[in-house]
Amino acid sequence: MSKIEEALEKATRERQGGGHEAGGVPQRSSVREAHTAVVAEVAVVNPDPLHLAENRVVVASGPSLGASDAYRQLRATLMLAADHQRLAFVVTSPLQGDGKSITTLNLGYAIAQELQLDAVVVDTDLRRPVLAKFLGIEGQRGVSDYLNDPSVTLDDVVVRLAGGPLWVSAGTVRLHNTSELLGSRRMEQFCGELRHRFPTAILLFDSPPILPAPDAMTLVQWLDGGIIVVSAGKTSRRALSDAVRQFGANRIAGVVVNRSDRSSYGYGYGYRYYYGGYGYGGEGAPTAETGEKDG
Incomplete structure (x- = not known):
């Protein structure tokens, strides 16, 4: 059994047992300096809090709900990854419906609320873009507009969300030749410019699920790794194993286990996060669970 499969099985046991371990949120080893590159003035949008809550973007709603705390714990682990210059991640899943898009948005909000670290969330699920709808x-x-029109600039496709250092690129145009576009030099240019303009930010790219489409594997070549979202009680071990094999275990920074039982949290989104031992953690590295040990 792989470490990721062990993590999923562990989360399932804990969901059934309801146990929690106490722990403190790890402190960042250093406070990041301000941007070294100038971020141009972009449009600022102010999403409706009620709309966000209805669409399960729970971290933006303010109160420390159980699910919000889980996302903040996940954020703490990514902040440690950022200290090692791993800043840009594909967020994907084995199959559709595992919660990857909601995870991406909530994690982006959780990172931005730290205030020491900016976040940029990019909708690269060009087949089924949903982030704009959720927001x-x-x-x-x-x-999609950037890739199809050379005259479109980064400033044209990025907006800042009011209330924190969180930027999003969330269009609604659906495309079909997505793998070719995501593997193009134009996409490489987009990722490079985003890194230059936001040199200290965590970049999260919501992408299509792994098994139905090659987009996530194509996109990760421009980034630093992948975060795999699985749904406890829904994602089969076979689907997870196939997804890990196709994506490449050495590219996986961690796995988020979406605890889908609605009795745990009002919004039905409890999460566990496992990090290390899949790729960046190295062979035999311990599997740390920030939802328990770090927060």
Whole structure:
């Protein structure tokens, strides 16, 4: 059994047992300096809090709900990864419906609320873009527009969300030749410019699930690794194993186990996060669970 499969099985046992371990949130080893590159003035949008709550973007709602705390614990682990210059991640899943898009948005909000670290969330699920809908900001241009029109600039497709250092690129145009576009030099240029403009930010790219499409594997070549979202009680071990094999275990920074039982949290989104031992942690590295040990 792989470490990721062991992590999923462990989360399932804990979901059934309901146990929690106490722990403190790890402190960052250093406070990041301000941007060294100038971020141009971009449009600022203010999503409706009620709309966010209805779409399960729970971290933005303010109160420390159980699910919000889980995302903040996940954020703490990614902050440690950022200290090692791993800043840009594909967020994907084995199959559709595992919660990857909601995870991406909530994690982005959790990172931004730290205030020491900016976050940029990019909708690169060009086949089924949903982030704009979840945020209630339809009508914005996104990565599809950037890839299809050489005259479109980064400033045209990125907006800042009011209330924190969180930027998003969330268009609504659906495309079909997505793998070719995500593997193009234009996409490489987009990722490079995003890194240059946001040199200290965590970059999260919501991408299509692994098994139905090659997009996530294509996109990760421009980034630092992948975060795999699985749904406890829904994602089969076979689907997870196939996804890990196709994506490449050495590219996986961690796995988020979406605890889908609705009795745990009001929004039905409890999470465990396992990090290390899959790729960046190295062979035989311990599997740390920030939801328990770090927060």
